Amino acid sequence: MKEKEQNDKFQLLKHAIENIMPGNKILGLKIVDMQEGYVFIHIPFKEEFIGDFLQGRWHGGILATIADTAGGIAGATTLHSDKDRLNTVDMRIDYLHAAIKTDIYAKARIIKNGKTIIKVDVALFQNEKEEPVALARCVYSVQRNEM
Numbered sequence: 001m002k003e004k005e006q007n008d009k010f011q012l013l014k015h016a017i018e019n020i021m022p023g024n025k026i027l028g029l030k031i032v033d034m035q036e037g038y039v040f041i042h043i044p045f046k047e048e049f050i051g052d053f054l055q056g057r058w059h060g061g062i063l064a065t066i067a068d069t070a071g072g073i074a075g076a077t078t079l080h081s082d083k084d085r086l087n088t089v090d091m092r093i094d095y096l097h098a099a100i101k102t103d104i105y106a107k108a109r110i111i112k113n114g115k116t117i118i119k120v121d122v123a124l125f126q127n128e129k130e131e132p133v134a135l136a137r138c139v140y141s142v143q144r145n146e147m
Contacts, residue, residue: 006036010034010077013034013073013076013077014031014034017029017031017073017076018030018031023065023069024069027043027062027065027066027069028043028044028046029041029042029043029069030042030043030044031073032105034073034077035077036077036078037074037077037078037109037110037113038074038077038107038108038109038110039070039073039074039077039106039107039108040105040106040107040108041066041069041070041073041105041106041108042103042104042105043066043103043104043105043106044103045058045101045102045103045104049062050101052098055098056100056101057098057099057100057101058098058099058100058101058104058133060093060095063093063095063099063104063124063133063134064091064093064136066104066106066124067091067093067106067108067122067124067134067136067138068088068091068136068138069106070106070107070108070120070122071088071091071108071120071122071136071138071140072086072088072138072140073108074108074109074110074120074122075110075118075120075140075142078110078113078118078142079142079144080144081144081145083145084142084143084144084145085142085143086118086140086141086142086143087140087141088138088139088140089117089139089140089141090138090139091136091137091138091139092136092137093134093135093136094134094135094136095133095134096131096132096133096134096135097131097133098133099124099126099133099134100126102126102127103126104124104125104126104133105124105125105126106122106123106124106125107122107123107125108120108121108122108123108138109121114142115142115144116141116142116143117139117140117141117142118139118140118142119137119138119139119140120137120138120139120140121135121136121137121138122135122136122137122138123135123136124136
């Protein structure tokens, strides 16, 4: 794919992910960087995302949603047609420490891009962006409708 075509594809994908998908709009998801097989996203903190109200910590289910979403976006960068389909098959997440009342960043990178399966590693970070609050491995089935 030519560089201009790929840039156009990524701009269209970015627009759809940030502005059309209802769940992503609720999250306030913004794509910071996107390349084939990789995405870096930002989710601003909202009080509605609190799971532990006594300590003011993010809800683990919201963190899992962010990880699955980031992995799906990384996988979507490899699709070639609007007829291609990507679906979550499996996801495992390790919560390493509590996420405090501040924004979340996610980096997702494809580790296997097969004919029918895509595997993605996702790291969720907060301020320091060095020590992740959670790590996930996401697996997606992919149906490619080659042109």
